[in-house]
Amino acid sequence: MALLTFSLVGLQFTWGIEMTYCTPYLLQLGLTKSKTSLVWIAGPLSGLVMGPIIGVLADNSKSKYGRRRPFMVGGGIVVAIGLLILGWTKEIVGFFIPESELRRVLTITLAVLSIYLVDFAINAIQSTSRSLIVDTLPIPKQQKGSAWASRMIAIGHLAGYGVSTLDLLKVLGKTLGDSQFKQCTVIAALALLLSVGVTSWAVDERVLIASKDADVKSGAVKVVAKILKTTWNLPDRIRAICWVQFWAWIGWFPFLFYSSTWVGETYYRYTPTASIAESSDALGDIGRIGSLSLLIFSIVTFIGSIFLPFLVRSPDDDAKRGQRNFTPRPPAAVAPLAKFLQGSKPDLLTSWMLSHLIFAGAMFLAPFVRSLHMATVLVSICGIPWALACWAPFTFMGTEVNRMTAPSTILANGSSYRRLPNPSDDFSAPAPSPSLLRLNHLDRDLDDDEDSEDSSTGETAGIYLGILNLFTTLPQFVGTFISMIVFEILEPGRHPELHKGEDAEGVGKDDVTKKVTEGPNGIAVCLFIGAICAVGAAYATQRMRGLYKRTR
Numbered sequence: 355m356a357l358l359t360f361s362l363v364g365l366q367f368t369w370g371i372e373m374t375y376c377t378p379y380l381l382q383l384g385l386t387k388s389k390t391s392l393v394w395i396a397g398p399l400s401g402l403v404m405g406p407i408i409g410v411l412a413d414n415s416k417s418k419y420g421r422r423r424p425f426m427v428g429g430g431i432v433v434a435i436g437l438l439i440l441g442w443t444k445e446i447v448g449f450f451i452p453e454s455e456l457r458r459v460l461t462i463t464l465a466v467l468s469i470y471l472v473d474f475a476i477n478a479i480q481s482t483s484r485s486l487i488v489d490t491l492p493i494p495k496q497q498k499g500s501a502w503a504s505r506m507i508a509i510g511h512l513a514g515y516g517v518s519t520l521d522l523l524k525v526l527g528k529t530l531g532d533s534q535f536k537q538c539t540v541i542a543a544l545a546l547l548l549s550v551g552v553t554s555w556a557v558d559e560r561v562l563i564a565s566k567d568a569d570v571k572s573g574a575v576k577v578v579a580k581i582l583k584t585t586w587n588l589p590d591r592i593r594a595i596c597w598v599q600f601w602a603w604i605g606w607f608p609f610l611f612y613s614s615t616w617v618g619e620t621y622y623r624y625t626p627t628a629s630i631a632e633s634s635d636a637l638g639d640i641g642r643i644g645s646l647s648l649l650i651f652s653i654v655t656f657i658g659s660i661f662l663p664f665l666v667r668s669p670d671d672d673a674k675r676g677q678r679n680f681t682p683r684p685p686a687a688v689a690p691l692a693k694f695l696q697g698s699k700p701d702l703l704t705s706w707m708l709s710h711l712i713f714a715g716a717m718f719l720a721p722f723v724r725s726l727h728m729a730t731v732l733v734s735i736c737g738i739p740w741a742l743a744c745w746a747p748f749t750f751m752g753t754e755v756n757r758m759t760a761p762s763t764i765l766a767n768g769s770s771y772r773r774l775p776n777p778s779d780d781f782s783a784p785a786p787s788p789s790l791l792r793l794n795h796l797d798r799d800l801d802d803d804e805d806s807e808d809s810s811t812g813e814t815a816g817i818y819l820g821i822l823n824l825f826t827t828l829p830q831f832v833g834t835f836i837s838m839i840v841f842e843i844l845e846p847g848r849h850p851e852l853h854k855g856e857d858a859e860g861v862g863k864d865d866v867t868k869k870v871t872e873g874p875n876g877i878a879v880c881l882f883i884g885a886i887c888a889v890g891a892a893y894a895t896q897r898m899r900g901l902y903k904r905t906r
Contacts (some may be wrong), residue, residue, distance in 0.1 A: 355502040357556035361483045362506040364549030370514025371542040374614045375535050378640045383462050387841035395834050396473040401827030404477040406581045409820030420559030422482040430550040432475035434543035440468035441539035484819050488752045496752035501663035504745035508656035515652050518645030585821050594898040595750050596825035601891035603826050605884035607833030614644025616877040621726040647730040654737025667701045706746040709739035710892035717885035720878040755818050837880050844876040
């Protein structure tokens with residue numbers, strides 16, 4: 355399990371570095387907060403494009419190295435290149451362009467393009483890494499696999515924010531770069547390549563072979579048409595999971611992209627002795643202050659990802675309750691306690707709903723925070739709901755996908771995936787390898803006796819997880835435009851502290867100081883709006899419960 359999900363460590367390490375430093379980095383280059391929020395369309399746009407398309411392409415890939423691993427390795431190399439370009443944008447542009455306004459504009463442009471390159475490639479890795487888990491594990495182990503994925507995500511965040519809190523220039527000198535941000539990009543690139551390499555080496559992925567009538571390459575139009583048709587005709591349970599994810603991620607978007615900046619700004623706004631104007635590395639200082647709170651957040655997430663799976667009932671346990679033909683009996687001395695503990699364990703759906711409410715309660719308080727300690731406490735509390743957010747939707751989705759593909763699934767194009775049969779009386783061909791899959795079109799009359807009800811092939815995991823990714827990325831567009839409007843109203847102009855030497859556009863220096871220390875914090879308002887949407891996610895989860903009861 356650890357090796358299967360290890361790629362997520364480097365993935366989340368990279369996300370952590372990007373979310374900690376890229377917002378203040380862009381502000382330091384001279385972008386306003388409202389324009390910076392538009393840059394972060396890169397995240398949802400890349401998820402919107404890469405998730406479903408890579409999912410379909412990987413589902414039908416016949417590479418001898420497997421369906422998922424080639425995309426993971428290729429994406430890792432592209433991300434590493436993008437990170438290095440991002441860290442050295444000023445030097446790359448400065449090598450060709452002398453000091454001028456054009457140089458500043460091109461530096462910002464290259465930084466934004468690098469962020470887009472990183473986000474597009476990292477979404478390809480994320481899509482295939484999640485699909486690999488669903489492919490590999492049978493239905494009863496889907497919750498365990500998702501729980502391990504949540505742990506690896508927590509470890510990646512923990513490592514990323516832990517590194518960000520260190521003064522790397524003092525620890526490493528200038529070996530990896532002459533600033534905190536440059537050194538973080540190098541470390542993130544190496545961490546991602548290492549983690550993806552370990553998973554690709556450790557997992558024995560099955561290779562897809564196609565029957566003659568399936569050996570036709572799908573064009574781009576067919577791929578898009580298949581995605582749209584599948585999205586329009588989602589099974590009820592999968593549609594319910596997607597809508598919960600939609601509302602939840604409107605809330606998570608501002609938290610993940612702006613919380614570290616919010617914590618750093620809160621410190622410099624309301625701590626009388628703090629002055630970032632005297633700092634030689636303002637970007638590094640805000641990043642380290644924000645990363646400390648996110649480090650605690652990651653510790654809480656990690657602890658939750660370890661213990662919560664033991665305290666929550668699996669969806670598969672709920673489905674099989676009443677189907678068992680035996681009753682486990684503990685020793686008489688502990689029977690009452692065992693019965694109480696088993697009966698008091700909440701199901702995963704209830705836990706997911708409560709996590710939305712915990713997140714909403716914490717973020718409702720964000721606009722009223724006036725100290726670093728309180729901001730850190732609120733961010734830390736969100737570690738528990740984040741552990742559920744990295745675990746619950748993928749458990750439900752993995753379970754539903756594998757129920758649909760066991761033993762055979764009719765796809766949107768009329769074909770079906772199934773394991774290769776190996777009947778003992780078939781002497782016409784050698785027995786196929788169990789590591790192979792065959793794509794059979796309308797082959798519904800084959801004997802399915804050897805497939806158990808818990809068998810898992812996950813052949814359609816790519817497209818359905820890609821669609822789940824759509825419902826993760828579309829709300830980020832909503833969050834982006836909400837953030838843009840809020841920042842344009844409350845904090846117009848360039849950041850008056852990170853962008854040294856220039857006042858905010860159209861505002862005098864004294865007015866800037868007053869606005870920064872006394873005006874409402876735009877990020878805190880975005881977090882408050884996100885809390886309202888988290889309540890909507892809790893309501894959608896409750897409706898999902900009703901659907902499960904009706905269709906059980």
